[in-house]
Amino acid sequence: MQRPLLAAGLLLAAATGLLLNLVQPGLFSSALLVSAGLALLWLGYVEYQHFRSISQAYDLAMQAAHDGFWNWNPVTKKLQVGSRLLQILGYRQDFLPDTHAWLRLVHPDDVAFYNRAVARHIKGETDHFYCEYRVLASDGQYRWIASRGLAVRDGRGTAYQMVGSVTDITERRQHQEELEFLAQHDVLTGLPNRLLFAEHLQAAITEGREQTHRLAVLFIDxxxxxxxxxxxxxxxGDQMLQTVSMTLRASLPANCRLYRQGGDEFIVLINPLPAGTDAMDIALKIKEQITEPIAGGENDFFTSASIGVSLFPDDAGDGETLLRHADTAMYAAKAVGGNAIRFHTAQMDQRVSLRMSLETRLRKALQENQFELYFQPQVAAEDGRLVGAEALLRWHDGDSMIPPDQFIPVAEECGLIVPIGEWVIARAVGQIAEWRNRHALVPPIAINLSPRQFWRPSVSHCILDALNFAGLPTSVLEVEITESVVLDPEGDSIEQLGRLREAGIGIALDDFGTGYSSLSYLQRLPVGVLKIDRSFIKSLVVDEGAAGSEPLVRAIIAMAHSLSLKVVAEGVETPEQLQALRYLGCDIIQGYLFSRPLAPGEFAEKYLVDRKNP
Structure with a gap:
């Protein structure tokens, strides 16, 4: 307030002196003019110092925030950048006078995207400017930056200035790229996985329709x-999978691409399948290569393959059906003893009938209470202390035990997973209540929730009502989900999970690394625990010189801890894996090294009987 008043007074004095000098020239009026002039100079100096202090303070703020400042004139294209922005890129001097100089630093693949983002904001199509792109640093490497800003507009809405800042996000993008690679590739073989295959297959089908050419899917087991x-x-076994994948990848024709479906299963996509070319020729070559002896150190491995083939558009017009038909044909090849190739036929769809039979037996199992819950302990990595347990579903069909990986997909597909999931909730809560009546300390028990259970708005109410009816606190239960619950457009999973989290129930993200593994999903999900999939633990400790999953596991743990998430490692089976996980900072261990899943009585006898109050 003082500087504007002083400036007004000096201007008044100068005007008065000028007027007196015109009306009655003399010493007094001249002195008044000189004094006013000197005062104006002094005021200008003071204002300059004030502006300089503000600029310095702003630079310090930018450095403290690790951000760099920029100021751009959309009309003249003149660009001004702060020292912090230059430091981010490793430059000492400002050599960026205008837009053209800056664009020469932007990665060629990002220029169009960057220009579009700027143009949209200048035109008023966006409330603010934001763009993530790569810029050339002084060391010759490209760094990722996030640039944000606002346009200053005149009375007609025309932008005449844009100001903003940039943040170095190189490390974050590198972590994200690692996770994206992890989500789309198999750790053991380095091959694209089934998720990337699904994307490529859909693109190939679209291209096939447009260009009227055929393609083939080979399912290899x-x-x-x-x-x-x-x-x-x-x-x-891992060595064999690696050798087979390297052999096939090196010998496939240019129009073929190899994927790992999982386990001992591979997929080959032939795109295009040229006219006059028989997919059988490629399938025969693959089969012959796999039957060749595989050198494995002390042992030579001998194996063969069952291969199923389906064709587009002959057998199916969509990717899901095309893959399913190739899978059906593969089982037909395996049914004749293996080491065979079969093309899909309509008769092979009898396998679907067997699947329907399994569905019928599942319904009967639910009615006759043939399911059981087994419990696998989770222990602290540091000292082996029991900190929790996971409830795992088991099905006794007569005298045989049906593996979960056989009946869970069927239950998911036919919708039985919803009533089965409700049974799991009720049984788990009942078991916890029973244990708490008999034992002093019972750890939190985790149950798995299927994405299909979120199709109904009742799953969170079902859990909370069961706990309330049993008189149990919410802290006794945890739920495990997979990233696919976020991708389900038919459910309100985020809201329901938030309701559970607010009530005090822990949320764990299961099988991390096998799905999309996106940071955006982690930010959306109210999770407190990250569970590393067993496939990464399996390849954590490998022979010297072999490519293992240690860098990826290290990245996952570091990222989780940076988000204040605890980390559980699944499938820990060896002391070497435990030692590696401890070194990497993993929090909780689960696996056969400590215990297989146990029936309720066995679990209580082994882990609850001797647990006393502290």
């Missing part, structure tokens, strides 16, 4: 692979 794992160990 290694015969008797389980025998190698059981007799020579998982390391030998």
């Amino acid at each position: 290694l015969d008797r692979f389980k025998n190698i794992n059981d007799t020579l160990g998982h390391r030998a």
Whole structure:
């Protein structure tokens, strides 16, 4: 307030002196003019110092925030950048006078995207400018920056100035790229996984329709692979998978791409399948290469493959059906003893009938209470202390035990997973109540929720009502979900999970690394625990010189801890894996190294009987 008043007074004095000098020239009026002039100079100096202090303070604020300042004139294209922005890129001197100089630093692949973002804001199509892109640094490497800003507009809405800041996000983008690679590739073999295959297959079908060409899907399953794992160990099995993938990838024609479906299953996409070319020729070559002896250190491996083939558009017009038909044909090849190739036929769809039979038995199992819950302990990595347990569903169909990986997908597909999930909730809560009546300390028990359960708005109410009816606090229960619940357009999963979290129930993100593994999903989900999938733990400790999952596991743990999430490692089976996980800072361990899943009585006898109050 003082400077405007002083400036007004000096201007009044100068005007008065000028007027007196015109009306009655003399010493007094001249002195008044000189004094006013000197005062104006002094005021200008003071204002300059004030502006300089503000600029310095702004620069310090930018440095403290690790951001760089920029100021751009959309009309003249003149650009001004702060020292912090230059420091981010490693430059000492400002050599960026205008837009053209800046665009020469922008990565060629990002220029069009960057220009569009700027143009949209200048035209008033966006409330603010924001763009993530790569810029060339002084060391010759590109750095990722996030640039944000606002346009200053005149009375007609025309932008005449834009100001903003940039943040160095290189490290964040690198982590994100690692996670995206992890989500789209198999750790053991480095091959694209089934998620990337689904994307490529859809694109290939779209292209095939437009250009009227055929394509083929080959579903490959290694015969008797389980025998190698059981007799020579998982390391030998992993070595075989790696060798097979390298052999096939190196020999496939240019129009073929290899993927790992999972386990001992591979997929080959032939796109396009040229006219006059038979997919059988490629399938035969693959089968012959797999039957060649595989050198494996002390042992040579011998295996064969069952291959199923389906064609577009002959067998199906969409990717899901095309893959399913190739899978059906593969089982037909395996049914004749393996080491065979079969093309899909309508008769093979009888396998669907068997699946329907399994669905019928599932309904009966639910009615006759054939399900059980087993419990696998979760222990602190540091000292082996029991900190929780996961409830795992088991199905006894007569004298046989049906593996979950066989009946859960069927239950998901036919919708039975919803009543089965409700049974799990009720049984888990009942078991917790029973244990708490008999034992002093019972750890939190985690149950798995299917994405299909979120199709109904009742799953959170079902859980909370069950706990309330049993008189249990919410802290006794945790729920485990997968990233796919976020992708489900038919549910309100985020709201329901938030309701559970607010009530005090812990949320864990299961099988991390096998899905989309996006940071945006982590930010959306109200999770407190991240569970690393067992496939990454399996390849955590490998022979010297072999490519293992240690860098990816390290990145996952570091990222989780940066988000204040606890980390659980699933499938820990060896002391070496435990030692590596402890070194990497993993919080909780789950796996056969400590215990297999146990029936309720066994679990209580082993882990609850001797737990006393502290």
